[in-house]
Each structure stands twice: as C-alpha cells, then as structure tokens.
Amino acid sequence: MLEKIKNNFNTQTWVLIPIAIAINIAIGQVVVLLKLPVYLDSIGTVLVAVLCGPWAGALTGALSNIIWGVAVDPNALPWWPVAFMIGYMAGRMAQWGFFKEWWRVVVTGFVVALTAAIVSTPIAVYLYGGITASGSSFITAYLMQTGTGMVQAVLSTGFLVEPVDKITTAMLAFTIILGLPKRMVGGYPKANQVEVSGGASNTQMYIAIGVVVLLVLFAAFMLRNILGG
Amino acid sequence: MHERLSFHIKRDSLIHRLNPLTKLALVLALVVVAFTAPWYWTPHILLLLAIIPLSMLGRVFPEFFKTATRLILPAATFLFLMQAFFQPIGEDVIFKFYFLDITQESLMFAFRNAMRVFVMVSTFTLFLLTTHPSELMSDLTRRGLPGQFAYVIISTLQILPQMQAKAQTIIAAQRSRGLDTESTFLKRAGSVLPLVGPLVFGSLVEVEERAIAIEARGFTSKHAKTSLHEIPDLASDKFIRWVLLALVILSIAANLWLS
Numbered sequence: 001m002l003e004k005i006k007n008n009f010n011t012q013t014w015v016l017i018p019i020a021i022a023i024n025i026a027i028g029q030v031v032v033l034l035k036l037p038v039y040l041d042s043i044g045t046v047l048v049a050v051l052c053g054p055w056a057g058a059l060t061g062a063l064s065n066i067i068w069g070v071a072v073d074p075n076a077l078p079w080w081p082v083a084f085m086i087g088y089m090a091g092r093m094a095q096w097g098f099f100k101e102w103w104r105v106v107v108t109g110f111v112v113a114l115t116a117a118i119v120s121t122p123i124a125v126y127l128y129g130g131i132t133a134s135g136s137s138f139i140t141a142y143l144m145q146t147g148t149g150m151v152q153a154v155l156s157t158g159f160l161v162e163p164v165d166k167i168t169t170a171m172l173a174f175t176i177i178l179g180l181p182k183r184m185v186g187g188y189p190k191a192n193q194v195e196v197s198g199g200a201s202n203t204q205m206y207i208a209i210g211v212v213v214l215l216v217l218f219a220a221f222m223l224r225n226i227l228g229g
Numbered sequence: 230m231h232e233r234l235s236f237h238i239k240r241d242s243l244i245h246r247l248n249p250l251t252k253l254a255l256v257l258a259l260v261v262v263a264f265t266a267p268w269y270w271t272p273h274i275l276l277l278l279a280i281i282p283l284s285m286l287g288r289v290f291p292e293f294f295k296t297a298t299r300l301i302l303p304a305a306t307f308l309f310l311m312q313a314f315f316q317p318i319g320e321d322v323i324f325k326f327y328f329l330d331i332t333q334e335s336l337m338f339a340f341r342n343a344m345r346v347f348v349m350v351s352t353f354t355l356f357l358l359t360t361h362p363s364e365l366m367s368d369l370t371r372r373g374l375p376g377q378f379a380y381v382i383i384s385t386l387q388i389l390p391q392m393q394a395k396a397q398t399i400i401a402a403q404r405s406r407g408l409d410t411e412s413t414f415l416k417r418a419g420s421v422l423p424l425v426g427p428l429v430f431g432s433l434v435e436v437e438e439r440a441i442a443i444e445a446r447g448f449t450s451k452h453a454k455t456s457l458h459e460i461p462d463l464a465s466d467k468f469i470r471w472v473l474l475a476l477v478i479l480s481i482a483a484n485l486w487l488s
Contacts, residue, residue: 011448014377015440018385019432022392030396030424034410034417043425059381067385070357074350075304127264129342131311141315175422176429187437 008053008091012187016052017060020044024064025072038165045087046112046173050099051188054091061087078127082120089115090170094193101196102204105174106211109167116166117158124154136161139223160222164215171208236296236357244287248466249365250372255283256352258473262480263348267487269337272344280351289358296354297347305347312339362386368460376454380443392432399427 021044028041045064049057061083069077093099093108124132124140130150131137136157143153177185177194185191244252259279263272284293313336322332366379400410403423409416410424 009377011440011444012436014380014448015436015443016433017381018388019392019436021381021385022388023429023432025389026392026396026428027425029393030400030428031421033400034420034424036414036417036421040421040425043429047429063381063385067382067389069353070362071386071389074300074353075346077353078349128308128346129312129338131315132308137311141311145315172422172425176426176433179426179430180433184433184437187440 005055008056008189010189013052013056020048020060021064025068040169042086043169043173046090046169049087049091050094053190054088057087057091058084082116085115085119086112099194102208105170106167106208109170110163113162113166117162121154130154160219167212237361238289238292238358240288242288244359248462249360249368251466251469252356252360254470254473256356258477259352260349261477263345265484266480267484272348275348284355287359292358297351301350305343309339309343312342367456396428
C-alpha cells in the first residue's frame with residue numbers, strides 16, 4: 001500500500017503539484033470572469049492524477065482547496081474532501097486505461113462527477129444544512145421547499161450540475177496532454193497511462209463534444225421542468 | 230483580481246508569539262466546539278467572547294474586521310437568507326412570499342448555521358493574520374511533516390500570484406487578437422481553450438527545469454536539515470494545547486450526551 005502511494009511521487013510530481021494547484025485557482029478565476037455556468041477548477045488536479053497517479057491527484061485536490069481557502073476565499077476550505085476524491089477517482093480511472101480515447105475520457109469525467117456529487121452531499125448537509133452559498137443551491141432549495149428530503153435534494157442537484165463541469169474538465173485535461181510534447185510527459189511516474197496509440201481520432205472528439213452539448217441541454221431541460229413545474 | 234496572497238501582518242503581540250501549532254490547535258478547537266456544542270448560542274458567544282477579543286489581543290482587530298466584512302459577511306449573509314427562505318421547517322410563519330415562507334424555526338436555524346460558518350471562516354482568518362505561512366511550515370517540518378509538503382505549500386503561495394498575473398496577460402493578449410470573452414454564451418464557451426491552453430502549457434514547461442534545480446539542492450536527501458530560525462515552543466504553549474483538547478472532548482461529549 002505504502003509503496004503504491006510512494007510510486008506516485010518523484011521530484012517531478014512534487015514540482016508539478018504546486019503548479020497544478022495554481023492552475024486550478026487561476027483557471028477557476030478566469031472562468032468566473034467568462035460567466036460560464038461551470039467551475040473548471042480541477043483541471044490541474046486531473047492532470048496530476050492522470051500523469052502521476054491517484055494519490056498524487058488526491059493530494060493536489062485537497063491542498064488546492066486548503067490553499068484556496070487560506071489564500072483567496074475561506075469559503076472553499078470545507079470542500080477539500082470533494083477535491084481529494086476527484087483527484088483520486090480521476091487517477092484510478094486513468095490507471096484502468098480510461099484516459100486514452102475521447103469516449104473513455106467522457107466516461108472518466110462522468111464517474112468523477114458522480115463521485116463529487118456523492119462526497120459533497122454530507123458536507124452540504126451537515127455543515128450547511130443542505131443549502132450552501134453557491135448558486136446551484138437555488139435548485140436544492142426549490143426541491144426542499146417542494147417536499148423533497150434534504151439528502152435527495154442535495155444529491156439530485158449534484159447529479160444535475162456536476163457532469164457538465166467534470167466532463168468538460170476531463171476533456172480539457174486530455175486536450176492539454178495530447179498537446180504536450182512526448183519528452184515533457186515522459187518524466188512523470190504514470191506517463192504510460194496517457195500514451196495514445198495511433199493518435200486520437202477527431203470524429204471521436206466531435207462525438208465527445210456532442211455528448212457535452214446534449215448534457216447541457218438535458219440539464220437545462222430538467223431545470224425548466226423543476227422550476228416551471 | 231489581484232488578491233493579497235498572504236494575510237499575515239507582522240506585529241508583536243501575545244498571539245503572534247504563540248507557537249504556530251498552538252494557534253492551529255486553537256482554530257480547530259473553536260471550529261469543532263462551534264459545530265458540536267449542543268447549546269444554541271455557542272457559535273454566537275464564541276464569536277463575541279473568544280474570537281473578537283483574541284483579534285484585539287493579537288492587535289489585528291482593524292484588519293480582522295475589514296477581512297470579515299469584505300470576505301465572510303457577504304457569504305454568511307447569503308447563506309442566512311437562502312436558509313431562512315428555503316428551510317422547510319417550522320409551523321409559525323412570519324413572512325410569506327410566493328412559495329417561500331419564513332418561519333421562526335427556519336430563521337433561528339439559518340441564523341445559527343450562518344454563525345457557525347462565520348465562526349469557522351473568521352477563526353481561520355485570525356490565524357492567517359497572525360501566523361506567517363513559512364513559520365507554520367518550518368514548525369510543522371520540525372515536528373516531522375515531510376519537507377515535500379512544506380515545499381508544495383510555500384511554493385504554491387509563490388507561484389499563485391505569478392500565475393494570476395500570467396492569466397491576466399493571456400486574457401489581454403487574446404482579446405487584442407480579437408478573442409470574444411464577453412458576448413454570447415457560445416462565444417464565451419469557445420474562448421475557454423484559447424485562454425486555458427497557453428496558461429497551462431506555459432507553466433508545464435517550467436516543471437522539468439525546476440525539478441532539476443531542487444534536486445541539485447538536496448530536495449530528496451534523507452538527512453536531517455538544519456533551520457535558520459528557531460521557533461519557540463514554550464511550556465505555556467503545551468498547556469494551552471491540552472486545555473483546548475479537553476474543551477473539544479467536553480464539547481463532543483456534551484453533544485453525544487445531551488442530544
């Protein structure tokens with residue numbers, strides 16, 4: 001076990017982690033500036049998870065939220081277990097070969113999203129009584145107001161909001177890895193996990209983007225049903 | 230967007246002179262007590278009788294007040310309003326608006342929750358105001374925290390402002406090339422990659438160079454490292470930590486016993 005954790009970390013990993021944390025935070029802020037309905041604040045975490053392994057990814061995620069909380073916005077602090085599990089799951093999926101083709105990357109993003117939704121539920125319920133200070137809490141609040149139980153309301157909001165964000169994150173991370181020269185990837189502990197055989201196909205990329213668009217439409221449709229009904 | 234990265238204010242006070250670990254223990258103890266003590270008014274009393282006096286004792290009250298009103302109060306207020314409106318508990322409706330109603334119970338519930346979050350965030354702020362991050366890190370390293378963790382935290386705090394500045398530069402550069410970051414949703418969504426790409430690629434290029442540089446400075450060496458600064462850990466620090474531990478245990482016990 002300890003050996004498995006240790007093999008995630010070489011000097012390159014330790015150097016990559018602070019940069020990845022800074023990437024998380026800086027991109028998170030850029031996306032806020034663009035007023036998009038996603039966070040995209042775990043691209044760095046996913047990069048570390050895929051290149052170095054699940055434990056390195058988990059550490060990056062947890063430290064991201066802690067440092068974000070400490071240096072920028074204290075409200076990010078309590079969510080570190082969510083970021084931890086995002087990094088861990090992304091790393092595990094990559095280990096199982098789910099970071100080599102576009103459709104597999106979409107699956108990774110989806111699994112990570114479900115994990116994030118599940119892990120954030122107890123935090124939202126116990127720490128905030130279900131309703132947090134984030135915008136998506138309006139959905140939770142509406143569901144609770146119309147008689148849904150607190151846990152179900154928080155979970156369904158998570159399942160509705162997370163997939164779009166996490167699949168986009170995974171796809172952006174994959175795009176970045178595809179664009180990196182081979183010799184820059186080679187020094188990381190799990191470089192072989194991202195070796196794409198025969199190049200990634202463009203058709204698949206378009207299908208993957210189509211999936212995300214469909215998900216956005218689905219989420220919008222569900223929202224209208226919830227808020228309109 | 231240029232956030233101040235370290236809240237730390239260099240002053241000489243009783244709180245500043247405490248060992249960093251003692252201060253960390255104080256923060257954690259206050260947060261645990263605020264969340265577990267079974268009495269309704271605990272977080273409110275903690276704020277009035279512990280956190281604010283501590284910030285005065287640390288001679289950082291003006292800064293503490295400013296950070297609290299700028300960073301924490303808006304979030305806590307929003308949380309309070311959301312909870313007051315949306316918690317479907319209680320019978321005694323005070324105020325009704327469309328499908329939203331405020332009951333006395335939901336108001337009380339919201340007030341306590343907002344207060345708990347306020348206590349949690351404001352104690353951390355107090356900690357950050359009175360503790361320099363590298364002081365905390367070298368103290369924890371001396372107590373056995375692996376040096377790599379200290380490296381990650383300290384260098385993140387250094388890299389982050391550079392990265393934020395770089396992000397600003399990239400946004401400005403891409404805008405001057407005609408990238409649309411403000412109009413329709415599709416255009417804004419399309420501008421993610423041209424902004425994210427250069428930022429990430431540009432920073433990943435540095436990794437190998439940095440790795441070689443710190444390797445050459447004995448980063449992975451297993452030998453004990455000497456420290457330039459000695460951070461005092463007095464008997465009073467140890468005493469305070471034990472008292473805090475006792476408080477936490479009492480609070481959790483009271484929670485289990487009374488509820």
